[in-house]
Amino acid sequence: xxxxxxGSMDPxxxxxxxxxxxxxxxxxxxxxxxxxxxxxxxxxxxxQFVHFFAWLNDSGQLASPCRLIAIDNYxxxxxxxxxxxxxxxxxxxxxxDIVATKTFPVADFVIHAASVASPxxxxxxxxxxxxxxxxxxxxxxxxxxxxxPESFLFFSSSEIYGDPDPAHIPTPEDxxxxxxxxxxxxxxxxxxxxxxxxxxTFHQVHGTPVKVxxxxxxxxxxxxxxxxxxxxxxxxxVLAGRDIALLSDGRATRTFCxxxxxxxxxxxxxxxxxDGEAFNIGTEAPEISMEDLARAVIRVAGRDLRVTKxxxxxxxxxxxxxxxxxxxxxxxxxxxxxxxxxxxxxxLARMYEYYRPNSGESGGRxxxx
Ligand SMILES: NC(=O)c1ccc[n+]([C@@H]2O[C@H](COP(=O)([O-])OP(=O)(O)OC[C@H]3O[C@@H](n4cnc5c(N)ncnc54)[C@H](O)[C@@H]3O)[C@@H](O)[C@H]2O)c1
Numbered sequence: 001x002x003x004x005x006x007g008s009m010d011p012x013x014x015x016x017x018x019x020x021x022x023x024x025x026x027x028x029x030x031x032x033x034x035x036x037x038x039x040x041x042x043x044x045x046x047x048q049f050v051h052f053f054a055w056l057n058d059s060g061q062l063a064s065p066c067r068l069i070a071i072d073n074y075x076x077x078x079x080x081x082x083x084x085x086x087x088x089x090x091x092x093x094x095x096x097d098i099v100a101t102k103t104f105p106v107a108d109f110v111i112h113a114a115s116v117a118s119p120x121x122x123x124x125x126x127x128x129x130x131x132x133x134x135x136x137x138x139x140x141x142x143x144x145x146x147x148x149p150e151s152f153l154f155f156s157s158s159e160i161y162g163d164p165d166p167a168h169i170p171t172p173e174d175x176x177x178x179x180x181x182x183x184x185x186x187x188x189x190x191x192x193x194x195x196x197x198x199x200x201t202f203h204q205v206h207g208t209p210v211k212v213x214x215x216x217x218x219x220x221x222x223x224x225x226x227x228x229x230x231x232x233x234x235x236x237x238v239l240a241g242r243d244i245a246l247l248s249d250g251r252a253t254r255t256f257c258x259x260x261x262x263x264x265x266x267x268x269x270x271x272x273x274x275d276g277e278a279f280n281i282g283t284e285a286p287e288i289s290m291e292d293l294a295r296a297v298i299r300v301a302g303r304d305l306r307v308t309k310x311x312x313x314x315x316x317x318x319x320x321x322x323x324x325x326x327x328x329x330x331x332x333x334x335x336x337x338x339x340x341x342x343x344x345x346x347x348l349a350r351m352y353e354y355y356r357p358n359s360g361e362s363g364g365r366x367x368x369x
Contacts, residue, residue, distance in 0.1 A: 008084050009051065012221035012354045016048060016260040017055035023264040023341070027271055032062040034150075037107035039098055039140070040114035041070030042079050045155070045215075047222035048263050049111060050082065050091065057090050065090050069105045072114065073097040076224075098136035099128075104143045109270060110152040112140050115192075117157075119185065120228035123316075126187035133191035134198070141202045141210065152210040153270040154199050156278065159189045160214065163322040169287075170328035173214070173278050183320040196278060203276030211269045216282025216327045220259030220347060221354040230290065231256070231348075234297040235355050243305050244298065247312040250291030253324045257282040258342035258350075268336040280327035283340040287326045300348040 021028050036053060040046045050070055057065040070082070071094045078093070085091050096104075098114050115132045116122040122129040137154060144152050161171050162179030179189050202208040225232045225239075237244045257265075265281035288296070294307040312318070332338040342350075 013051035017052045019260040020052050020263050030271055031066040033064040034108040035067045036109045037069045038111045039071050042072040042074055044223045045113045048259050071096040099131045102139050106147050108150045110149050113155045118228050122188045123184055129187050130191040133195045137195045137198055144208050145206045151270050154212050156192045156196050156212050156214045158214050158216040158325055160193045169324045170284050170326045172328035173280055173331055180320050184316040185320045200276050209275045212278035213266050213269050214278055214280050217254050217256050218259050218262040219256050220351055225355055234294050238297055238301045238303055244294040244307050246309045248318055251289050253287045253289050255283050255287050255326045257340055258347035261340035261342055265338045268338055272336055279332045282327040284326055284329055300352050
C-alpha cells in the first residue's frame with residue numbers, strides 16, 4: 001500500500017474506481033502485468049482512467065500491477081491530482097503533443113482520449129481539435145501497426161450522428177447521421193467521423209485491433225467546473241448563488257451517463273474482440289430537457305433559485321445544436337453486457353458534493369452540450 005492510497009485519492013474517484021472494478025468483475029485481471037498508454041490523461045475521462053488504474057494496483061486485485069503511461073499536452077497545466085501521483089512507480093506522465101510526435105511508448109493497450117471535447121473550446125480551437133482527431137489519431141494508429149498492441153480504443157462521439165431526425169431517436173450505431181460539414185460544430189463532428197473511418201480502414205488494411213466508443217454526455221467527478229459544458233455551468237451558477245441562465249429555449253434534450261458507468265463501458269469495448277466496430281456508450285433514460293436539467297441541479301443543491309432564459313451574444317451559438325440526443329444501447333448490451341446503473345439524481349448529487357469544496361465563486365455562462 002502506498003501513502004497515496006492511505007489518504008490522497010479523492011474519495012469520489014476511489015468510489016468510482018471501486019464501482020468500475022466491481023462492474024468489470026474478473027475482466028480486470030486482463031490488465032495484470034500489462035502496460036496501458038492513455039492520451040488525454042489530464043482531461044475529464046483521462047482523470048477517471050488514471051485514478052482507476054492507480055486504485056486497481058493499490059487494491060491488490062491484480063496478480064501483478066499494471067503500468068500506466070499517461071500523456072497529454074497539458075495545455076491547461078498539470079492537474080494537482082496528477083502531481084500528487086508523481087512518486088508512484090506504476091504511473092508515468094509525459095508532456096507530449098500527439099499531433100507533433102510519431103514516437104510513442106510501447107503498450108499492450110492504447111486508450112486514445114486526447115481531443116478538445118467542450119463545444120465552447122472546440123469552436124475556439126477548431127484546427128487543434130481536428131488535428132488531434134485526425135493527425136494525432138493517425139500517428140497513434142501508425143504506431144499501433146508497428147508495435148501491435150492487444151487492443152486500441154478511439155474516442156469518437158455521439159456528435160457523429162449530428163442532429164438526428166426523431167425517427168432515429170434513440171440512435172443506433174448504424175444510423176448514418178445528419179451532420180453539417182461546414183457549420184460551427186463541423187470541426188469536431190467531421191473530424192470524429194473521419195477518425196472513425198481511419199480506425200475502420202486501419203483494421204481492414206493492417207488488421208489493427210482498434211475499437212471505437214461513441215460517448216453520449218458523460219458527467220461526474222473529474223469534469224472541471226470551468227470546462228463550459230452544460231452541467232459544470234449549471235453547478236457553477238448554483239454554487240455562486242445565481243439563477244441558472246439558459247442560452248436557449250431550454251427544450252433540447254440529452255441523456256447523461258454517470259462516469260463510472262461510462263468508464264465501465266469504455267473498458268468493456270477495449271477488452272472486447274470487436275475490432276473495427278463502434279459502440280454507443282451512455283444511458284437512455286431519462287432523456288431530459290435542458291430546462292428540466294437546470295431544475296434538477298437546483299433541487300439537488302437544495303437552493304432557492306430560478307431558471308431564466310436569455311440569448312447568447314454569439315449568433316452561431318445554437319447553430320447545428322442537436323435537438324435530441326439519446327443512444328440505442330441494444331448492441332452494447334448484447335455484445336458487451338453493458339448496463340448503466342447510476343441514476344441521474346444520484347449522479348448529480350455526487351457531482352454537487354465533488355464541486356462544493358472545490359468551487360470558485362467566479363462566473364461566466366454557457367451551456368455547451
Ligand atoms: N466527456 C464526454 O461526455 C464526451 C462525449 C463525447 C466524446 N468524448 C470524447 O472523449 C474523449 C475525452 O473527452 P474528455 O471529456 O475527457 O475531454 P477533455 O477536454 O476533458 O480532455 C481531453 C484532453 O486531451 C488533451 N489534448 C487535446 N489535444 C491534445 C494533443 N494534441 N496532444 C495531447 N493531448 C491533447 C487536453 O489537454 C485534455 O487534457 C475526447 O476524444 C472527446 O471528444 C467525450
